[in-house]
Amino acid sequence: xxxxxxxxxxxxxxxxxxxxxxxxxxxxxxxxxxxxxxxxxxxxxxxxxxxxxxxxxxxxxxxxxxxxxxxxxxxxxxxxxxxxxxxxxxxxxxxxxxxxxxxxxxxxxxxxxxxxxxxxxxxxxxxxxxxxxxxxxxxxxxxxxxxxxxxxxxxxxxxxxxxxxxxxxxxxxxxxxxxxxxxxxxxxxxxxxxxxxxxxxxxxxxxxxxxxxxxxxxxxxxxxxxxxxxxxxxxxxxxxxxxxxxxxxxxxxxxxxxxxxxxxxxxxxxxxxxxxxxxxxxxxxxxxxxxxxxxxxxxxxxxxxxxxxxxxxxxxxxxxxxxxxxxxxxxxxxxxxxxxxxxxxxxxxxxxxxxxxxxxxxxxxxxxxxxxxxxxxxxxxxxxxxx
Numbered sequence: 360x361x362x363x364x365x366x367x368x369x370x371x372x373x374x375x376x377x378x379x380x381x382x383x384x385x386x387x388x389x390x391x392x393x394x395x396x397x398x399x400x401x402x403x404x405x406x407x408x409x410x411x412x413x414x415x416x417x418x419x420x421x422x423x424x425x426x427x428x429x430x431x432x433x434x435x436x437x438x439x440x441x442x443x444x445x446x447x448x449x450x451x452x453x454x455x456x457x458x459x460x461x462x463x464x465x466x467x468x469x470x471x472x473x474x475x476x477x478x479x480x481x482x483x484x485x486x487x488x489x490x491x492x493x494x495x496x497x498x499x500x501x502x503x504x505x506x507x508x509x510x511x512x513x514x515x516x517x518x519x520x521x522x523x524x525x526x527x528x529x530x531x532x533x534x535x536x537x538x539x540x541x542x543x544x545x546x547x548x549x550x551x552x553x554x555x556x557x558x559x560x561x562x563x564x565x566x567x568x569x570x571x572x573x574x575x576x577x578x579x580x581x582x583x584x585x586x587x588x589x590x591x592x593x594x595x596x597x598x599x600x601x602x603x604x605x606x607x608x609x610x611x612x613x614x615x616x617x618x619x620x621x622x623x624x625x626x627x628x629x630x631x632x633x634x635x636x637x638x639x640x641x642x643x644x645x646x647x648x649x650x651x652x653x654x655x656x657x658x659x660x661x662x663x664x665x666x667x668x669x670x671x672x673x674x675x676x677x678x679x680x681x682x683x684x685x686x687x688x689x690x691x692x693x694x695x696x697x698x699x700x701x702x703x704x705x706x707x708x709x710x711x712x713x714x715x716x717x718x719x720x721x722x723x724x725x726x727x728x729x730x731x732x733x734x735x736x737x738x739x740x741x742x743x744x745x746x
Contacts, residue, residue, distance in 0.1 A: 361391065364707060365398040367427040367457075369448060370439030371411035374462050375400070378437055378492075379415035381699035388685045389704045392711035401427050424448055428455040435710075438462060441537050442545045446471040449489070449720075453482040458710055459489040460702075464554040464730065465723030467545030472720075472727040479720035490706050490716040491723035493558040495635060497701035499693065500656040502681030503673070504637070504646050505563050507658060514643030514661070516564050519612075519620040521556035521638075523548075524631035528606070534585040535600040547604030549575065550730055553624030557729050558718065559637055560622075566614040568729050570745045573610035573736040577602055578627055610733050633695075645670075654692035 366382055368375055382395045400417035401424045402408030412420045421427050427436060428451055436452040438445055438461040449461045459479075466472040479489040495501060507513060525548075527533070537543040538551060546553075561567055579602060586596030607625035614620060628634070635650035647657040647670070657670045676692055678684040682701045686693060709716035728746050736744040 361394050363396045364393040364710070365396050365430075365432045365434045366437060367399045367401065367421075367430065367433040367435070368397075368417065368437045368439060369401045369424045369427060371400055371402050371408055371415065372439075374439040374492075375411070376415060377696060377699050378439055378460075379417070380696055381703045382437075383416050384696075385700050385703040385707070388700070391704065391707050393707050395703065395707065396432075398432050399427055399430065425451070428452055428457060434458060435460065441543045442467045442550070443543045446475050449475050450478040453478045453487055453489060456482075456485070456487055458487055458706075460492060460706055461489070461720075461723075462492045463558070463723065463726075464545065464550045465491050465720060465727055467550075469724070469727050469731045472724040476720040476724040483715055486713065488706075488710050488714075488716055489720050490702075490709075491718050491720060492702060493555065493562075493718050493723075493726075494698040494702050495555055495559055495650070496562050496718065497682065497698040497705070498650070498653055499681045499683050500648055500653060500673075500675040501559065501563065501637075503656050503675050504639070504648060505565075506681070507644075507646060508563055508565065508639065508641075512644050512658075512660070513639060513641030513646065516566065516614065516616055516618040516639060516641045518640040519560050519564060519614065519618050519638075520636070521560050521620070522623045522634065522636040523552040523556045523625075524623070524628035524634040524636070525552065525626045526629045526631055527626055528579070529627045529629050531579045532583060532595060534583045534595040535602070536585065539582065539600075539602045539604055541603040544604055546730060546734065547577070547602075547606055547608075548624040548626050549605050549608040549733060551624075552626070553608050553622065553733070554726055554730060556622055556624065556635065556637070557726050558722070559635070560620065560639075561614075561726075562718075563637065563639060564614060564616070564618070566616040566618065567725065568612045568620065568746055569615050570743055571610045571612045571729065571732050571736055572741045572743050573608065573733040574741055575605040575734065575737040576607050577604070578606045608733060608737075610736065612729075653694075 583595035612620040
């Protein structure tokens with residue numbers, strides 16, 4: 360039997376549920392070098408956290424995250440709380456000798472992210488590992504896209520286009536939530552979903568953004584206060600609250616390899632539920648991906664004869680595609696939740712090998728610096744801002 364890895368999860372809502380399923384599922388489909396044990400779930404509300412623990416498969420509960428760090432049966436702390444708590448929890452966990460998985464974006468500010476990256480570097484010297492949860496990296500089609508770029512199949516990268524389109528708060532009557540409060544979320548669509556496409560484009564191309572020119576907009580500046588919490592937005596109640604984050608972000612960028620880039624992140628694109636759209640054009644070929652058709656990657660091979668050249672629709676469900684071999688027969692697609700399982704697999708494997716997993720806290724810091732540059736550019740009438 361492989362050694363166990365005691366996991367303490369802090370936060371039990373949307374992300375907590377997704378992470379819980381991943382920790383439960385990973386050892387049943389992948390041959391892991393360590394076996395995760397769902398040791399403790401933490402949340403402030405004793406009744407709700409107890410109910411969540413029973414539903415999600417956790418052995419015990421705590422109502423103070425600090426107690427999780429004191430437990431000898433916890434080896435890893437999984438942080439699924441709002442961004443304003445990431446730095447305090449993650450740094451304390453690393454200093455307590457616990458491995459850490461922290462949801463994205465890494466923090467609410469560059470200063471917080473710098474402190475987290477510094478703590479992670481100190482911890483790594485003692486063999487304590489950390490990773491930030493940019494989960495969409497683990498979609499098999501994204502993995503294949505990265506492989507094609509790394510193999511040189513696209514040649515010199517010239518254009519990168521990225522969109523993350525949702526519509527879950529397009530209705531002005533949708534109530535306030537912590538995601539609409541800057542002091543808790545750090546930013547709106549920019550940090551919540553824009554961070555993903557910043558990370559994905561850098562991950563796929565193997566390059567980093569060097570500067571941006573940006574616009575931010577808040578379309579609905581006041582919303583009903585929630586009567587109760589639930590899902591992403593809850594149920595409207597009495598009174599109004601002020602929205603203090605952006606509803607949409609649009610920005611241009613340049614990669615260090617010279618490619619031009621455009622980014623759009625919005626929660627106001629009616630009809631788009633979770634459209635993560637990435638297109639990369641190179642000197643030899645192109646690729647395109649849309650998460651709403653997540654098992655497919657479109658690839659154009661510019662070396663083919665013009666008479667028969669065209670975008671090739673690749674169904675990314677073959678056993679030799681990234682991660683797919685552990686799942687179903689070819690043609691039987693994967694879903695949203697599988698990326699979280701693959702995240703667990705990569706993290707546990709790295710810990711067992713004594714290696715630093717990716718994306719690291721340093722990677723999360725670099726994304727935070729991009730987000731900060733976007734905000735500074737937008738505040739200065741879209742002036743070009745170096746990262």
